[in-house]
Amino acid sequence: MTETEATPFPAERYSDEYWMRQAIEEAKKAEAIGEVPIGAVIVKNNEIIGRGYNLRETTHDSTAHAEMIAIRQASEHLDAWRLLDCRLYVTLEPCPMCAGAIVQSRLPAVIYGTTDPKAGCAGTLMNLLQEPRFNHRTEVVANVLQEECSSLLSDFFRRLRRK
Numbered sequence: 001m002t003e004t005e006a007t008p009f010p011a012e013r014y015s016d017e018y019w020m021r022q023a024i025e026e027a028k029k030a031e032a033i034g035e036v037p038i039g040a041v042i043v044k045n046n047e048i049i050g051r052g053y054n055l056r057e058t059t060h061d062s063t064a065h066a067e068m069i070a071i072r073q074a075s076e077h078l079d080a081w082r083l084l085d086c087r088l089y090v091t092l093e094p095c096p097m098c099a100g101a102i103v104q105s106r107l108p109a110v111i112y113g114t115t116d117p118k119a120g121c122a123g124t125l126m127n128l129l130q131e132p133r134f135n136h137r138t139e140v141v142a143n144v145l146q147e148e149c150s151s152l153l154s155d156f157f158r159r160l161r162r163k
């Protein structure tokens with residue numbers, strides 16, 4: 001057996017792009033039920049321990065953002081509010097509420113797809129994830145699969161306007 005064959009997973013499985021594709025799959029679940037397509041996954045040790053997609057309309061809950069749902073699920077999975085050694089992948093830059101929850105849950109890393117010029121608090125309008133006065137700061141990686149994440153949203157709103 002060659003060394004390549006012995007590798008249990010292709011290297012791509014572990015890339016930021018791989019996990020962002022999983023977040024995009026979550027976003028598509030939102031789109032399928034008429035919600036704004038935003039999705040998130042939380043990864044620990046190369047395993048998804050939390051998933052979420054936007055459910056604001058369905059649940060009539062302004063806090064039902066993809067990240068909030070994924071954070072709750074990951075905390076349940078870990079039996080802990082601290083999401084140590086976890087990475088959150090989300091298709092859209094986090095809003096102030098989600099950035100706050102990310103800081104509260106001590107997430108070490110956030111990887112997002114496309115910037116949000118209207119609510120982005122991971123560097124666009126402000127940077128709550130790397131605020132030196134807070135007791136926790138998060139590593140931020142921006143623009144992973146940016147075009148895919150961005151067109152998911154622009155296509156959705158274009159179809160909405162046509163209706």
Ligand SMILES: [Zn+2]
Pocket residue numbers: 065067094095096097098099
């Ligand atoms: Zn949010």
